Amino acid sequence: MGHKTRIMYIECKAGGLTGAARIGRVTYSKTGATIYYRGKEFRSLKGAGFKANYYEVETGEEYWISGPRRDGLDALYDTNIAAEVDEDVKDEYWGQIRNRAATSNRRALVLSATTSKKKTKCKG
Numbered sequence: 001m002g003h004k005t006r007i008m009y010i011e012c013k014a015g016g017l018t019g020a021a022r023i024g025r026v027t028y029s030k031t032g033a034t035i036y037y038r039g040k041e042f043r044s045l046k047g048a049g050f051k052a053n054y055y056e057v058e059t060g061e062e063y064w065i066s067g068p069r070r071d072g073l074d075a076l077y078d079t080n081i082a083a084e085v086d087e088d089v090k091d092e093y094w095g096q097i098r099n100r101a102a103t104s105n106r107r108a109l110v111l112s113a114t115t116s117k118k119k120t121k122c123k124g
Contacts, residue, residue: 009074012122021083
């Protein structure tokens with residue numbers, strides 16, 4: 001049996017209160033203490049973070065990682081930057097979590113394409 005995976009909201013906090021965010025499938029370690037996403041390894045801050053709950057092991061950058069909300073309001077702070085949804089989870093995210101057809105993602109894609117690209121440390 002493989003490791004547990006789950007679609008999660010992943011927001012980088014290295015640039016301040018709001019940062020680049022993605023919706024994607026993460027993999028948990030056997031113990032559940034470590035989360036893996038796109039080749040990065042995240043561990044819990046165990047409540048020690050400021051508006052963050054995980055840190056990336058390699059860089060120490062802080063992240064907010066949580067289960068995505070049905071209403072799409074995942075960010076801790078209001079932001080006009082739409083989270084990018086990974087291709088491999090689009091159908092499941094829009095169909096099961098947001099309870100809509102995948103085509104309703106068009107607005108989010110347009111929004112993220114028109115928002116000015118702020119330079120942020122978090123890439124990936």
